[in-house]
Amino acid sequence: MSIETRVVGKSLPRLDAAGKVTGTAVYAADFALPGMLHGKILRSREPHARLVRIDAGRALALPGVRAVITATDVLDVRYGGGLKDETVFARDRVRYVGQPVAAVAATTREAAEAALAAIDVVYEPLPAVLDLEAALAPGAPLIHEAWQTYTAIPILHREGNVCQRARIVVGDMERGFAEADRVFEHEFRTAMVHQGYTEPRAAVAAWDSAGQVTVWSNTQLPFEIQNTLAEILALPPSKIRVIVPGIGGGFGGKLRVGVEHFAALLARRTGRPVKVVTTSEEELTAAYPRQGTRVELKTGVTRDGRITAKEGRIWFDTGAFAGSGPGVASVATLVLAGPYRIPNLLLEGYAVYTNKTNCGSFRAPSGPQSNFAVESQMDMIADALGLDPLDFRLKNIVREGDEGPTGQVLEAVGLEECLRRAADAIGWRDRRPAPGRGKGLACGWWTTTGGSSGVYVKINPDGSVAMNTGAAEIGTAALTGAAQVLAEELGVDLADISVVSADTFATPFDFGAQGSRTAFAVGNACRAAVADLRRQLFGLAAAQLGVDAEALTLRDKAVVADGKRIALAELARLSQASGGGLIAHGTFIAPPTPYDAKRVEAHVYPAFHSPSFHAHAVDLSVDRETGEVTVHRYVVAQDVGFAMNPRYIEGQIEGGVAQGLGQALSEEIVYENGRVLNPNLTDYKMPTSLDLPRVESILVEHPSLVGPYGAKGVGEPPNIEPPAAVANAVAAATGVRITTLPITAEKIALALRGEGPA
Amino acid sequence: MSRLALSLRINGVTHDVLTEPHRTLLDVLRDDLGLTGTKENCLEAECGVCTILLDGRAVNSCILLAAQCQGREIVTIEGLARAGVFVPLQQAFVDHGAVQCGYCIPGMILAAQAYLDECPEPTDDGIREALAGNLCRCTGYQKITDAVTAAARGLARARTTQ
Numbered sequence: 001m002s003i004e005t006r007v008v009g010k011s012l013p014r015l016d017a018a019g020k021v022t023g024t025a026v027y028a029a030d031f032a033l034p035g036m037l038h039g040k041i042l043r044s045r046e047p048h049a050r051l052v053r054i055d056a057g058r059a060l061a062l063p064g065v066r067a068v069i070t071a072t073d074v075l076d077v078r079y080g081g082g083l084k085d086e087t088v089f090a091r092d093r094v095r096y097v098g099q100p101v102a103a104v105a106a107t108t109r110e111a112a113e114a115a116l117a118a119i120d121v122v123y124e125p126l127p128a129v130l131d132l133e134a135a136l137a138p139g140a141p142l143i144h145e146a147w148q149t150y151t152a153i154p155i156l157h158r159e160g161n162v163c164q165r166a167r168i169v170v171g172d173m174e175r176g177f178a179e180a181d182r183v184f185e186h187e188f189r190t191a192m193v194h195q196g197y198t199e200p201r202a203a204v205a206a207w208d209s210a211g212q213v214t215v216w217s218n219t220q221l222p223f224e225i226q227n228t229l230a231e232i233l234a235l236p237p238s239k240i241r242v243i244v245p246g247i248g249g250g251f252g253g254k255l256r257v258g259v260e261h262f263a264a265l266l267a268r269r270t271g272r273p274v275k276v277v278t279t280s281e282e283e284l285t286a287a288y289p290r291q292g293t294r295v296e297l298k299t300g301v302t303r304d305g306r307i308t309a310k311e312g313r314i315w316f317d318t319g320a321f322a323g324s325g326p327g328v329a330s331v332a333t334l335v336l337a338g339p340y341r342i343p344n345l346l347l348e349g350y351a352v353y354t355n356k357t358n359c360g361s362f363r364a365p366s367g368p369q370s371n372f373a374v375e376s377q378m379d380m381i382a383d384a385l386g387l388d389p390l391d392f393r394l395k396n397i398v399r400e401g402d403e404g405p406t407g408q409v410l411e412a413v414g415l416e417e418c419l420r421r422a423a424d425a426i427g428w429r430d431r432r433p434a435p436g437r438g439k440g441l442a443c444g445w446w447t448t449t450g451g452s453s454g455v456y457v458k459i460n461p462d463g464s465v466a467m468n469t470g471a472a473e474i475g476t477a478a479l480t481g482a483a484q485v486l487a488e489e490l491g492v493d494l495a496d497i498s499v500v501s502a503d504t505f506a507t508p509f510d511f512g513a514q515g516s517r518t519a520f521a522v523g524n525a526c527r528a529a530v531a532d533l534r535r536q537l538f539g540l541a542a543a544q545l546g547v548d549a550e551a552l553t554l555r556d557k558a559v560v561a562d563g564k565r566i567a568l569a570e571l572a573r574l575s576q577a578s579g580g581g582l583i584a585h586g587t588f589i590a591p592p593t594p595y596d597a598k599r600v601e602a603h604v605y606p607a608f609h610s611p612s613f614h615a616h617a618v619d620l621s622v623d624r625e626t627g628e629v630t631v632h633r634y635v636v637a638q639d640v641g642f643a644m645n646p647r648y649i650e651g652q653i654e655g656g657v658a659q660g661l662g663q664a665l666s667e668e669i670v671y672e673n674g675r676v677l678n679p680n681l682t683d684y685k686m687p688t689s690l691d692l693p694r695v696e697s698i699l700v701e702h703p704s705l706v707g708p709y710g711a712k713g714v715g716e717p718p719n720i721e722p723p724a725a726v727a728n729a730v731a732a733a734t735g736v737r738i739t740t741l742p743i744t745a746e747k748i749a750l751a752l753r754g755e756g757p758a
Numbered sequence: 759m760s761r762l763a764l765s766l767r768i769n770g771v772t773h774d775v776l777t778e779p780h781r782t783l784l785d786v787l788r789d790d791l792g793l794t795g796t797k798e799n800c801l802e803a804e805c806g807v808c809t810i811l812l813d814g815r816a817v818n819s820c821i822l823l824a825a826q827c828q829g830r831e832i833v834t835i836e837g838l839a840r841a842g843v844f845v846p847l848q849q850a851f852v853d854h855g856a857v858q859c860g861y862c863i864p865g866m867i868l869a870a871q872a873y874l875d876e877c878p879e880p881t882d883d884g885i886r887e888a889l890a891g892n893l894c895r896c897t898g899y900q901k902i903t904d905a906v907t908a909a910a911r912g913l914a915r916a917r918t919t920q
Contacts, residue, residue: 023834200798
C-alpha cells in the first residue's frame with residue numbers, strides 16, 4: 001500500500017488491554033447487583049417425548065427458592081431469526097435433551113440446583129429422529145407437526161423436516177458433465193462442534209418501577225436480544241435495555257437469546273435482580289453449536305484439469321429448531337462453488353430438523369464443512385488426474401473481474417497471490433519430504449457481512465475523543481481497529497480515543513459483532529462521522545482564525561491553515577459555550593452487491609460482500625502406529641485488503657487456525673441415542689498450548705473498494721480451511737484419505753490398517 | 759449450615775471471612791470479596807480461567823476449598839500490578855498482542871508467573887507445557903508464548919543489571 005498513515009495500519013496495542021491484564025475488566029459473568037438471585041434451568045432428559053406433567057411443589061418448598069416458572073407462566077410466543085419456531089420452555093412436547101422445561105430462582109446457586117433436582121417431570125417418550133438420514137427418510141416423524149403455521153421469511157423453501165433448501169443453478173448441467181473427461185463423486189461428513197468460548201453465557205436482569213427491564217449480557221448482538229426479548233415479553237423494545245459489559249469470547253455462539261430471557265422472566269416474577277450463567281454441561285448439550293453435515297459432490301473435469309460442472313448438496317443437521325440453519329444452508333452454496341470458475345453449477349444447501357440441540361452460528365458458519373468437502377475433493381481429483389494440486393487449483397481459480405457463482409463481479413481478487421505465497425512458504429514442491437510426512441493446501445473465499453452501523457463521535461473539551469458505538473468488542477480488537485480509523489482521520493492519537501459500546505439505550509444502532517464486519521463497518525461509520533465533524537470544526541475555526549474554511553485541514557490535534565492553528569480542545573470548549581458541543585452521527589451500510597437473481601432459489605445470502613480470499617498450507621507427520629498427527633508448520637496467506645492493525649490480524653489468523661485445527665483433528669460433540677456423551681471440557685477436546693504449531697501469517701493486500709483504507713473482513717476466514725488442509729496433508733503423508741471430521745488418530749490408524757470406515 | 763471464620767491472606771492483605779465449609783476459594787474471591795479478576799467457567803479444573811497463586815504455585819481455585827487456604831499466601835491477578843504499574847508479564851501480554859477477549863488472561867498470566875518464578879530461563883516448549891492447563895480459544899497460544907518469552911528475557915536483563 002502506498003498510503004502514508006500515522007495510526008491505521010500500525011500494530012498498536014488495543015484500547016482495552018490494561019483492564020484485561022489487571023483483572024479490572026468486567027465481563028457479564030462478573031456482573032452482580034445487590035439482592036441478586038441465581039437462576040437455573042431444568043432441561044429435558046428425553047430427546048423426544050410428550051411432556052405429561054411438571055410438579056414444582058417440592059422444589060418451591062425448599063429453603064431459599066423464590067420462584068419456579070414453566071411454559072404456563074410465559075406467553076405462548078414462538079421466536080427465532082428467519083423462522084420463528086422456538087419457545088422459551090417446552091409446552092407439551094420436548095424435542096431434544098437439554099430443551100428448557102422450567103427455570104428456578106433462588107438465593108444461592110446451590111439452592112437453585114437443589115430445586116432443579118426436586119422438580120418432578122413425567123415424560124412419555126416418542127420415537128426420536130436422531131440423524132439426518134432418519135429425518136429425511138420417507139415417512140419420517142415430523143419434528144414440528146405444525147411447521148406450516150410458523151412465521152418465516154417468505155423466501156425460505158420448507159417441507160416437513162427440511163426447514164430450508166437454498167439453491168444455485170448456473171448453466172447446463174447435462175452439457176457440463178458431457179464436456180468432462182472424468183466425473184468424480186464423493187461424500188463427506190463433519191461433526192457437530194462447539195465455539196468453546198471460555199466465558200459461559202451469562203445475563204443479569206433487573207426491572208424498575210417504570211416496568212422497564214435492563215439486561216446485562218455477554219451477547220454479540222444487543223439489538224437483536226432487545227427485539228427478541230420484546231417478542232417474548234410482549235413489550236415494546238423501548239422498555240428493554242440491553243447492555244454488554246464485556247464478552248469472554250463468542251465466535252457466533254452468543255448471537256441468539258441464550259439466558260437473557262430466563263433472567264428477565266425470573267426477575268419479573270421475583271421482583272429481584274436475577275443472574276443466570278450456563279454450566280459447561282449446558283454449553284455442550286444446549287447451546288448453539290456448529291451443525292454436523294453430510295456433503296455430496298459430483299464434479300466433471302477435462303483431462304487437462306479444467307472443471308466443467310459441479311453438482312453439490314450439503315445437509316445441515318440443525319437440531320430441533322432452525323436456529324441459524326436457514327441462513328447457514330444458503331451461505332454454504334457459495335462456499336460449495338469454491339473460489340473457482342465453473343460454468344455449470346447445481347448447488348443445494350438443506351437445513352434439517354432432528355431431535356438434537358438447536359444449532360447456530362460458529363465463526364464462518366458453513367465455511368469449514370463446505371470447504372472441507374470442496375478442497376478435499378480438489379486434491380482427490382488432482383491425484384486421480386496426475387496433476388499437482390496447486391497447479392490444478394491455479395488452472396481453475398477466480399481472478400480479477402471474473403464472475404462469482406451467482407454472477408457477482410469479483411474485484412480485488414488476491415487468491416493467486418495467496419496460493420503461490422502459501423505454497424512457497426511451506427516448500428510445496430517437496431510435498432512428501434519424508435516417510436509419513438506430507439504437506440497439504442486448501443483455499444477459499446468468504447464474505448464481509450453487511451448490515452448497518454452507527455457511531456456518535458464526540459470531541460471532549462480536553463481534546464480527547466469519545467467513540468460511541470452499538471457494536472460490542474468480542475475480543476478481536478475490532479473496535480480498536482475502528483478507533484485507529486477514527487484517530488487517523490481526525491488527526492489525533494489512538495490513545496486520545498475512548499470507547500463507549502453496546503448499550504441499546506445509549507449507543508446508536510449496530511448490526512452486531514458478527515460476520516467479520518465490525519472493524520469494517522464501524523470504521524467506515526467513523527469516517528462518515530469525521531466528515532461531519534470536519535464541517536463543524538472548520539466552521540468554528542474559520543471564524544476564529546479569520547481564514548477561509550476551504551483552506552483548513554486537520555493535523556496534530558488541531559485545525560490548521562497558513563501557519564495558523566487552533567487546537568481541537570479549544571474548538572470543543574468554544575462549541576460547548578456556543579453550540580452544544582462537538583458531536584457527529586456517522587453511519588454506514590455496505591452497498592448491495594449486484595448478482596443474477598435468476599441463478600438463485602430460496603436464497604437468503606446470494607452474494608459475498610467485499611469477499612476475502614485465502615490459502616492455507618500445512619506440513620505434518622503421521623505416526624503410522626498410532627495415527628497421531630503432529631503439525632510441524634502452518635502457513636496462512638490471507639487477502640485482508642488492508643491490514644488495519646497487523647498484529648491483531650495475525651492474532652485472528654492464529655486463533656482461527658487453532659479453532660480450525662480443533663475441528664480438523666479432535667473436536668466433536670458425540671451423540672448416542674439423542675444424548676451427548678462428552679458434555680465436559682475433558683472429553684470435548686479443544687486444543688491446548690501443547691497441541692498447536694506456530695502459525696506463519698502472510699498478509700496479502702488487494703484493497704477492497706468499500707472497506708476503510710481497503711480493508712476486508714478478517715475474523716472468520718482463518719477458521720475455514722484448516723480441516724481441508726489437514727486432510728490433504730494426511731493423505732499426502734500416508735496415502736489414506738479421511739473424508740469425515742474430525743480426523744482422529746483412531747480413524748487414521750484404522751484406515752492405515754485397512755479397517756473401519758474413513 | 760455452620761459457618762467457618764477464616765482469615766485469608768490475599769494479595770498481601772488479610773481478609774476475615776465467614777463462610778460455609780463447602781465453598782471454594784473461587785466463590786469467596788468473586789462473591790464475597792468482589793475480586794472478579796479471577797474468572798469462572800467449567801468449575802471442574804479443566805479450563806484454568808480460575809488460576810491463582812497459592813504459596814507461589816499456580817492452582818485452580820474452583821476446586822480448592824476456601825478453608826484449605828487459611829494461613830497461606832494467595833495472589834490473584836489484582837495483586838500483581840502495584841500502583842498501576844504492570845509487572846513485566848502484564849506489559850509483555852499487552853505489547854505482544856497476547857490479549858483478545860481476555861477472559862483466560864488473568865489465569866494465564868498467573869500460571870506463567872508461577873512458571874517463570876520456578877524457571878527463569880524458559881524454553882518455548884517449557885512455556886507451552888506450563889500453560890497446558892489454561893485453555894485459550896482466541897489466540898492459538900502463539901502470542902501468549904511470545905509474551906512469556908519476552909517477559910522472561912526482560913526479567914533476566916533486569917537481574918544482570920542489578
